[in-house]
Amino acid sequence: MSGPVGATKTLIIGAGLAGLSCALHGDGDAQILEAGPRPGGKAISETLDGFTFDVTGHWLHLRDPGIEKLVLDLMGEDHFVMIDRISRIWSSGVYTQYPFQANVHGLPPKVVHECLMGAIKAITGRPEAVALEDEPENFADWIRFYFGEGIAEHFMVPYNAKLWGVDATEITSRWCQRFVPRPKLEDIVAGAVGHTAIRMGYNARFRYPRDGGIESLPKALAGAVGAERIHLNQAVVSLDLDARTVTTASGQTVPYGQLVNTMALPKLIDRITSPVPQAVRDARALLRATETVYVNVAIEGPVGQPDHWIYVPELEWPMYRVGVFTNAIPAMAPPGCASLYVELSDRDTPTEALYPRIGEGLVAMGLIESVAQVRAMHTRRIPNAYVIYDFNYHAARQTIHDWLDAQGVQSIGRYGDWNYSSMEDAMIDGRRAAARLQGQQA
Numbered sequence: 001m002s003g004p005v006g007a008t009k010t011l012i013i014g015a016g017l018a019g020l021s022c023a024l025h026g027d028g029d030a031q032i033l034e035a036g037p038r039p040g041g042k043a044i045s046e047t048l049d050g051f052t053f054d055v056t057g058h059w060l061h062l063r064d065p066g067i068e069k070l071v072l073d074l075m076g077e078d079h080f081v082m083i084d085r086i087s088r089i090w091s092s093g094v095y096t097q098y099p100f101q102a103n104v105h106g107l108p109p110k111v112v113h114e115c116l117m118g119a120i121k122a123i124t125g126r127p128e129a130v131a132l133e134d135e136p137e138n139f140a141d142w143i144r145f146y147f148g149e150g151i152a153e154h155f156m157v158p159y160n161a162k163l164w165g166v167d168a169t170e171i172t173s174r175w176c177q178r179f180v181p182r183p184k185l186e187d188i189v190a191g192a193v194g195h196t197a198i199r200m201g202y203n204a205r206f207r208y209p210r211d212g213g214i215e216s217l218p219k220a221l222a223g224a225v226g227a228e229r230i231h232l233n234q235a236v237v238s239l240d241l242d243a244r245t246v247t248t249a250s251g252q253t254v255p256y257g258q259l260v261n262t263m264a265l266p267k268l269i270d271r272i273t274s275p276v277p278q279a280v281r282d283a284r285a286l287l288r289a290t291e292t293v294y295v296n297v298a299i300e301g302p303v304g305q306p307d308h309w310i311y312v313p314e315l316e317w318p319m320y321r322v323g324v325f326t327n328a329i330p331a332m333a334p335p336g337c338a339s340l341y342v343e344l345s346d347r348d349t350p351t352e353a354l355y356p357r358i359g360e361g362l363v364a365m366g367l368i369e370s371v372a373q374v375r376a377m378h379t380r381r382i383p384n385a386y387v388i389y390d391f392n393y394h395a396a397r398q399t400i401h402d403w404l405d406a407q408g409v410q411s412i413g414r415y416g417d418w419n420y421s422s423m424e425d426a427m428i429d430g431r432r433a434a435a436r437l438q439g440q441q442a
């Protein structure tokens with residue numbers, strides 16, 4: 001809906017998964033203002049010439065029983081396919097299994113030797129149990145501490161520099177506990193000799209919609225919230241926290257009782273017109289994020305690898321990850337064709353100039369036989385895609401949230417909270433915020 005918006009007891013900024021979940025878990029009176037033309041936020045999909053693309057890979061991992069029930073009740077179990085992750089690393093011209101640190105078999109012998117010796121030295125050189133506060137503080141040192149020099153140099157340091165766009169020494173190790181699998185020495189050795197069958201990592205299985213791309217998820221949530229409560233094309237351009245009003249780009253001023261925000265935290269602070277303490281403005285100036293630049297690729301014919309996504313750590317290639325939607329769901333492209341996404345570490349060169357190198361990479365990776373199979377490439381950009389967990393991050397973010405809490409504003413979701421989290425986390429955040437609005441703990 002994009003008509004006039006009246007005063008509301010609860011106002012939610014943003015109809016991504018966090019905002020939609022908050023509205024759905026609330027008492028039915030919240031109104032949502034959404035800047036875009038449709039709900040979904042980062043979890044939208046686009047179809048071009050019969051090829052469907054999400055905003056890069058958006059694979060759904062459901063671990064929270066309540067969120068799983070909500071999603072399955074709304075959409076039906078049959079709407080999803082349960083998929084066993086196939087993802088590998090492509091380096092030194094060969095494929096190795098994910099995670100790299102537990103699967104170096106198949107790499108050139110010199111690389112395997114360096115990885116193995118480095119891991120042995122690192123693991124035997126540190127105590128078996130390490131308290132969190134005794135872990136190295138920067139991510140580069142943390143990698144070397146847990147995995148050793150070889151694994152650091154051949155995968156983890158260059159890959160993370162490509163993904164984050166900053167050197168791993170600038171990132172604190174505190175972000176990664178949940179996301180980086182830490183195999184034992186025996187697993188690393190087994191993986192070096194090709195004797196591993198273990199699956200590691202937080203995302204070994206995932207769900208994906210049978211059709212419609214990941215956008216079918218926010219569509220279902222938005223349907224349950226009701227179109228009359230979601231006001232589209234209504235970007236909030238200013239907020240007066242004292243008067244409890246927000247103003248939208250269309251010139252509407254909306255009075256509210258309680259406010260939940262899901263737009264990016266720095267943007268929120270920038271748009272507040274009532275007084276903001278200098279300490280909060282200073283903290284806001286310290287928040288950093290990496291832009292993701294990616295290319296949607298439409299391919300004639302099938303691809304030659306089975307993976308859902310492939311990591312590309314080597315600096316000579318402009319991409320750090322390539323994903324294949326159609327390896328999960330063939331219906332994401334016309335029959336016999338494939339939809340791919342290519343995430344770029346080179347964020348500065350105009351992407352059109354990189355298209356030939358991307359094509360060469362897809363051939364070298366064995367995904368396509370010839371660049372003639374590339375029917376189309378479309379560049380997309382996500383500003384603020386990855387929040388950077390640098391050494392200012394925790395204190396700065398806390399200062400801002402403490403102040404917002406005192407103003408009665410909940411700022412939630414991956415960008416409102418300013419963190420690295422999943423679609424499920426966004427829905428959990430929404431549920432928690434709704435419970436707080438209703439005076440419950442969650």
Ligand SMILES: Cc1cc2nc3c(=O)[nH]c(=O)nc-3n(C[C@H](O)[C@H](O)[C@H](O)COP(=O)(O)OP(=O)(O)OC[C@H]3O[C@@H](n4cnc5c(N)ncnc54)[C@H](O)[C@@H]3O)c2cc1C
Nearest residue numbers: 014016017018035041042058059235236263413414422423
């Ligand atoms: C590259 C990438 C890959 C990812 N892959 C996965 C994955 O495989 N699996 C997974 O579970 N998660 C993945 N995620 C994370 C997932 O996308 C997010 O956790 C989730 O979509 C965040 O939802 P949100 O509602 O918090 O934020 P958003 O989706 O950003 O929603 C915020 C909404 O607020 C609106 N908005 C912004 N400013 C204003 C304004 N001024 N006024 C009104 N509205 C405004 C936006 O238009 C948007 O609709 C990935 C994220 C990225 C960036």
